[in-house]
Amino acid sequence: MSFVENKADVLVIGGGIAGIRAAIEASESGVDVIILNKGAICKDGAAAWMAGNGFQVALYPPDSIETHIKDSIKAGWYLNNQTLVKTFLSLGPRVVSDMNKWGVRLAKEDDRFSQLPFPGHSLPRSVCGKPGLFLGPEYKKALYRQIKRRNIKVKEDFFSTDLLVHNNTVGGVVGLDLRSGSTEVFRAKSTILATGGFMGCYNFTTANPNLTGDGHAMAYRAGTKMMDMEFMQFMPGAHLWPANARGDIYPYLLWVNLHPQFYNILGERFLERYYPEKKEWVTREAAGRAIATEVREGRGSPHGGAYMSFHHLPENLINHFLERAAGVHYFEKLRDAGLDIRRDAIEIAPAAHYVQGGCWINERCETSYKGLYAVGEVGSGGKDGADRLAGNSITFCLAMGVVGGEEAARRAKEAPLPEINKSDVEKLSQQIMSPLKSPKGKRPIEVKRKIREILSTYATLSRDETGLKTAIEQLKQIRENDIPAMATIAKHRTFNLDWLDALEVNNMLDVGELVCTSALTRPETRGLHERIDFPKADPGWLKHIMISKEGDGMKISTEPVDFCIIQPDKEV
Numbered sequence: 001m002s003f004v005e006n007k008a009d010v011l012v013i014g015g016g017i018a019g020i021r022a023a024i025e026a027s028e029s030g031v032d033v034i035i036l037n038k039g040a041i042c043k044d045g046a047a048a049w050m051a052g053n054g055f056q057v058a059l060y061p062p063d064s065i066e067t068h069i070k071d072s073i074k075a076g077w078y079l080n081n082q083t084l085v086k087t088f089l090s091l092g093p094r095v096v097s098d099m100n101k102w103g104v105r106l107a108k109e110d111d112r113f114s115q116l117p118f119p120g121h122s123l124p125r126s127v128c129g130k131p132g133l134f135l136g137p138e139y140k141k142a143l144y145r146q147i148k149r150r151n152i153k154v155k156e157d158f159f160s161t162d163l164l165v166h167n168n169t170v171g172g173v174v175g176l177d178l179r180s181g182s183t184e185v186f187r188a189k190s191t192i193l194a195t196g197g198f199m200g201c202y203n204f205t206t207a208n209p210n211l212t213g214d215g216h217a218m219a220y221r222a223g224t225k226m227m228d229m230e231f232m233q234f235m236p237g238a239h240l241w242p243a244n245a246r247g248d249i250y251p252y253l254l255w256v257n258l259h260p261q262f263y264n265i266l267g268e269r270f271l272e273r274y275y276p277e278k279k280e281w282v283t284r285e286a287a288g289r290a291i292a293t294e295v296r297e298g299r300g301s302p303h304g305g306a307y308m309s310f311h312h313l314p315e316n317l318i319n320h321f322l323e324r325a326a327g328v329h330y331f332e333k334l335r336d337a338g339l340d341i342r343r344d345a346i347e348i349a350p351a352a353h354y355v356q357g358g359c360w361i362n363e364r365c366e367t368s369y370k371g372l373y374a375v376g377e378v379g380s381g382g383k384d385g386a387d388r389l390a391g392n393s394i395t396f397c398l399a400m401g402v403v404g405g406e407e408a409a410r411r412a413k414e415a416p417l418p419e420i421n422k423s424d425v426e427k428l429s430q431q432i433m434s435p436l437k438s439p440k441g442k443r444p445i446e447v448k449r450k451i452r453e454i455l456s457t458y459a460t461l462s463r464d465e466t467g468l469k470t471a472i473e474q475l476k477q478i479r480e481n482d483i484p485a486m487a488t489i490a491k492h493r494t495f496n497l498d499w500l501d502a503l504e505v506n507n508m509l510d511v512g513e514l515v516c517t518s519a520l521t522r523p524e525t526r527g528l529h530e531r532i533d534f535p536k537a538d539p540g541w542l543k544h545i546m547i548s549k550e551g552d553g554m555k556i557s558t559e560p561v562d563f564c565i566i567q568p569d570k571e572v
């Protein structure tokens with residue numbers, strides 16, 4: 001089989017905020033950079049373009065990077081890799097300054113950036129846009145201009161499927177050019193994984209369903225060390241009902257701006273019961289868990305969530321907010337559904353929102369393979385601990401982009417182009433083609449739905465041993481029975497989305513097995529990982545779960561936390 005072979009000094013797989021920031025930093029060093037992206041660059045479903053509320057950076061006294069580090073580690077239930085937290089958060093002031101310089105319209109008072117308070121932060125720290133302004137579209141416009149200015153090459157509509165590894169060194173990637181329907185190889189001295197999360201493995205998500213954990217699965221299949229896969233964030237401020245705004249994250253913006261009250265079907269302000277002092281002003285994990293408990297115990301709202309209500313606020317105060325948020329699409333959707341927040345409560349529920357598990361990385365964003373770096377959501381390193389502090393992600397993604405881009409460029413200047421194994425390329429190309437070749441069989445979208453249902457039932461906010469074992473068994477059945485019988489109905493090669501579904505299914509299956517196995521291995525409740533059968537945190541489990549592929553099985557081990565900056569202040 002012949003294939004097109006391309007070369008670059010630095011290859012970036014994934015064109016979201018972390019990938020583009022890494023590409024910019026690498027190109028600053030004068031190396032040749034290519035970004036491969038599953039969709040159109042800066043016009044696709046990257047989570048970054050949907051991000052709304054801003055990001056957290058300690059800028060002015062009395063705040064300090066030390067306080068921000070402390071807040072992050074406390075929110076992470078002391079499971080964070082403290083060195084990574086310090087490395088990335090210390091770059092906060094620089095990444096704000098760059099984004100401001102590149103044209104992101106951040107709110108300011110006099111010469112200082114305005115900063116909003118957020119739950120879990122001890123001081124107002126969120127750099128933000130003007131009230132009602134979503135920053136996501138600002139990020140993509142600014143970063144797109146930088147790609148163009150620097151002549152960074154971009155290959156759009158390219159679905160990267162597998163890393164090419166030879167002698168424990170990553171030498172590039174193979175994938176499918178969705179426009180031509182042919183496989184291509186990209187070889188590079190340094191490869192940066194920046195494929196985002198796997199929220200698309202769940203039924204209900206605030207993110208784009210095409211984020212199917214491709215980078216996670218690629219890294220795992222290639223033999224990279226993965227970690228913390230049991231920690232998945234479900235955002236409780238996601239719109240649930242009416243259905244026309246399902247998954248919209250705007251209620252979270254209302255939560256932090258208007259301080260609404262949450263009610264169950266009995267009309268109880270139930271968070272008072274769980275958190276008598278803070279009530280609704282708790283972390284997302286805390287609110288999410290309380291909503292999940294209310295639903296499980298039969299007190300949820302009619303569609304399986306909770307009510308968010310604004311009735312306690314004077315109407316002119318709400319009007320003032322609505323005037324400032326004029327033009328926000330979410331309110332049009334509410335109007336279409338006959339709802340008005342001055343009068344009506346809206347139904348919200350926890351939705352898959354953010355992924356904390358991914359590749360093991362060190363403070364240079366290097367993975368366990370030479371030549372492979374990971375940035376953004378796919379690069380875990382344990383930076384978030386058991387629960388990400390709100391608004392830390394964009395800060396982490398930008399900072400990791402700076403570090404990963406710089407390190408990848410440094411290596412590209414020193415190292416030769418790694419060898420790749422042509423027979424691996426041949427085998428992987430045939431695997432890419434196989435769903436087209438089977439004459440008929442199960443449709444990939446059906447298998448996708450099955451995986452989403454399994455994970456949404458058993459590997460969601462609250463888990464237990466029986467459910468996780470059931471999930472692992474059902475995923476195994478899919479691997480043994482459904483995958484070999486899977487075939488696309490459409491057989492054409494250009495932009496065949498049925499084919500794309502088939503390739504994503506493989507990744508979802510790997511990710512699903514990693515999540516369930518990790519969750520089963522951790523017999524305690526910590527942060528985002530609630531085990532109903534082990535409702536308390538166990539100090540003996542202040543360690544990370546590491547998984548790597550060994551033959552056809554998984555090698556599971558643990559690594560203790562290094563409390564090099566702060567010690568746990570209580571028994572967690």
Ligand SMILES: Cc1cc2nc3c(=O)[nH]c(=O)nc-3n(C[C@H](O)[C@H](O)[C@H](O)COP(=O)(O)OP(=O)(O)OC[C@H]3O[C@@H](n4cnc5c(N)ncnc54)[C@H](O)[C@@H]3O)c2cc1C
Pocket residue numbers: 013014015016017018019036037038039044045046047048049050051052053054055056158159160161194195196197206207208211214215249353354375376377378390391392393394395397
């Ligand atoms: C609705 C929403 C709101 C949020 N709001 C905030 C906020 O206010 N503040 C905050 O700090 N965080 C927020 N977050 C989290 C934050 O946006 C994300 O964590 C962050 O954007 C992740 O960046 P990333 O670069 O890792 O991934 P992404 O931005 O998701 O980018 C991943 C890219 O990789 C590409 N890709 C994936 N697979 C492949 C493949 N196989 N081949 C080629 N390309 C591929 C995708 O197309 C995509 O472009 C929000 C998240 C969501 C979903």
